[in-house]
Amino acid sequence: MKVNEIMTALEAKHPGEKEYLQAVREVLESIEEVYNQHPEFEKAKIVERLVEPDRIFTFRVTWVDRNGEVQTNLGYRVQYNAALGAYKGGLRFHKAVNVSMLKFLGFEQIFKNSLTNLPLGGGKGGSDFDPVGKTDEEIMRFCQAFMYELWRNIGPDQDSPAGDVGVGGREIGYLYGAYKKLAREHSTGALTGKSYGWGGSLVRPEATGFGAIYYVERMVKQTGDKMEGKRIALSGFGNVAWGAAIKATELGAKVVALSGPDGVCELPNGIDQEMIDYMLVMRASNRNKVQDMADKFPGKAVFTPGKKAWMVKCDIACPCAFQNELAEEDAKELIANGVKYVAEVSNMGCQPGAIAAFQAAKIPFGPGKAVNAGGVATSGLEICQNAGHINWTAPEVDQKLHKIMNDIYDMCVKYGTQPDGTINYVKGANIAGFMRVANAMLAQGII
Ligand code: GLU
Numbered sequence: 001m002k003v004n005e006i007m008t009a010l011e012a013k014h015p016g017e018k019e020y021l022q023a024v025r026e027v028l029e030s031i032e033e034v035y036n037q038h039p040e041f042e043k044a045k046i047v048e049r050l051v052e053p054d055r056i057f058t059f060r061v062t063w064v065d066r067n068g069e070v071q072t073n074l075g076y077r078v079q080y081n082a083a084l085g086a087y088k089g090g091l092r093f094h095k096a097v098n099v100s101m102l103k104f105l106g107f108e109q110i111f112k113n114s115l116t117n118l119p120l121g122g123g124k125g126g127s128d129f130d131p132v133g134k135t136d137e138e139i140m141r142f143c144q145a146f147m148y149e150l151w152r153n154i155g156p157d158q159d160s161p162a163g164d165v166g167v168g169g170r171e172i173g174y175l176y177g178a179y180k181k182l183a184r185e186h187s188t189g190a191l192t193g194k195s196y197g198w199g200g201s202l203v204r205p206e207a208t209g210f211g212a213i214y215y216v217e218r219m220v221k222q223t224g225d226k227m228e229g230k231r232i233a234l235s236g237f238g239n240v241a242w243g244a245a246i247k248a249t250e251l252g253a254k255v256v257a258l259s260g261p262d263g264v265c266e267l268p269n270g271i272d273q274e275m276i277d278y279m280l281v282m283r284a285s286n287r288n289k290v291q292d293m294a295d296k297f298p299g300k301a302v303f304t305p306g307k308k309a310w311m312v313k314c315d316i317a318c319p320c321a322f323q324n325e326l327a328e329e330d331a332k333e334l335i336a337n338g339v340k341y342v343a344e345v346s347n348m349g350c351q352p353g354a355i356a357a358f359q360a361a362k363i364p365f366g367p368g369k370a371v372n373a374g375g376v377a378t379s380g381l382e383i384c385q386n387a388g389h390i391n392w393t394a395p396e397v398d399q400k401l402h403k404i405m406n407d408i409y410d411m412c413v414k415y416g417t418q419p420d421g422t423i424n425y426v427k428g429a430n431i432a433g434f435m436r437v438a439n440a441m442l443a444q445g446i447i
Contacts, residue, residue: 235257313337
């Protein structure tokens with residue numbers, strides 16, 4: 001395999017699909033050396049097959065808004081690769097969603113799901129529906145209209161969507177209600193991120209954030225350092241940042257920043273339980289404004305409009321919001337301010353120039369597909385519970401999640417340790433994720 005040749009062919013086939021091409025390039029560059037040691041991969045054209053989704057569904061979603069106006073959005077599901085199990089991955093509702101974005105996310109999902117060591121294939125879906133400013137009824141009507149189309153293509157052994165940006169517990173509830181009515185069966189494994197009591201798993205809401213901090217804790221310990229007292233800057237204030245804030249605080253770190261599209265809230269004394277609970281209120285309001293935190297807790301949270309979380313002095317930086325949210329100039333500012341560890345919690349949260357800057361400065365950098373894998377891993381645990389008609393206790397789920405994150409971390413170290421002893425977590429995660437999928441594809445033949 002020659003990365004540049006493959007990329008040139010892909011660029012011609014998928015012109016303008018920047019994020020998808022960026023995600024593919026990163027993986028191919030990481031695996032090139034290992035791949036070329038396996039002529040059987042080359043013979044079976046594993047990479048050429050892996051970069052294309054198995055199939056993509058695009059559908060019209062029509063619904064009626066609060067003023068009685070008919071609205072039409074586009075819905076998608078990208079079923080990427082099923083070598084390891086039924087397709088699995090979130091649904092994203094955001095105005096910028098298009099097929100290219102979902103292809104990049106679906107491609108990343110293959111490797112992330114593989115890292116969990118669970119039987120999960122890779123998929124992703126969503127819509128250009130913008131939840132900002134929508135009423136609860138509008139959200140429900142949209143979710144129902146979306147499921148009218150999607151329901152035939154999902155199921156516990158086929159494809160199991162979950163939440164992502166703009167899709168949380170409330171949306172999964174409405175989506176599942178519609179699915180159940182259309183499919184005429186209580187097939188709980190068809191969607192994950194359900195509420196506890198009707199098929200949901202305890203700890204699933206917190207899982208992405210908890211898992212990320214378990215991974216960060218290992219990165220910190222690797223250097224002989226400890227979490228206590230570390231200042232941690234999180235971007236976003238949604239479900240992922242919420243879980244990360246809880247676990248980081250529990251481990252003695254201090255959350256010094258949260259951010260939103262409107263600016264940043266600095267938290268000079270860290271975050272307390274009341275503020276953590278308020279993050280959920282902010283998310284449910286659909287206002288998408290972090291300033292609400294400063295308005296609610298004057299003095300404890302100081303809002304600056306237009307400023308990013310990366311301008312706040314911190315030891316650990318964790319992008320938790322959206323792809324490419326941390327640019328090279330942000331990385332330089334973080335480095336100048338003494339950042340010691342960076343862990344991507346959002347999928348592809350850092351631009352390639354930012355990752356290169358962290359790596360050049362020898363700052364340990366954890367990539368999204370490993371750091372944020374706790375979310376989908378716990379979705380996998382939710383499916384296990386659904387299949388067995390059982391509910392594990394919160395400590396049982398948390399313990400399994402913790403073990404999965406430790407195993408992922410160990411695999412990243414195994415495949416990412418460089419001759420000079422440093423750890424390239426990006427390379428480690430990509431190689432470890434790839435090997436499992438490639439071996440499964442080989443074993444299952446040319447199909
Ligand atoms: N959207 C999350 C992710 O990016 C969770 C997916 C899932 O639970 O299936 O991995």
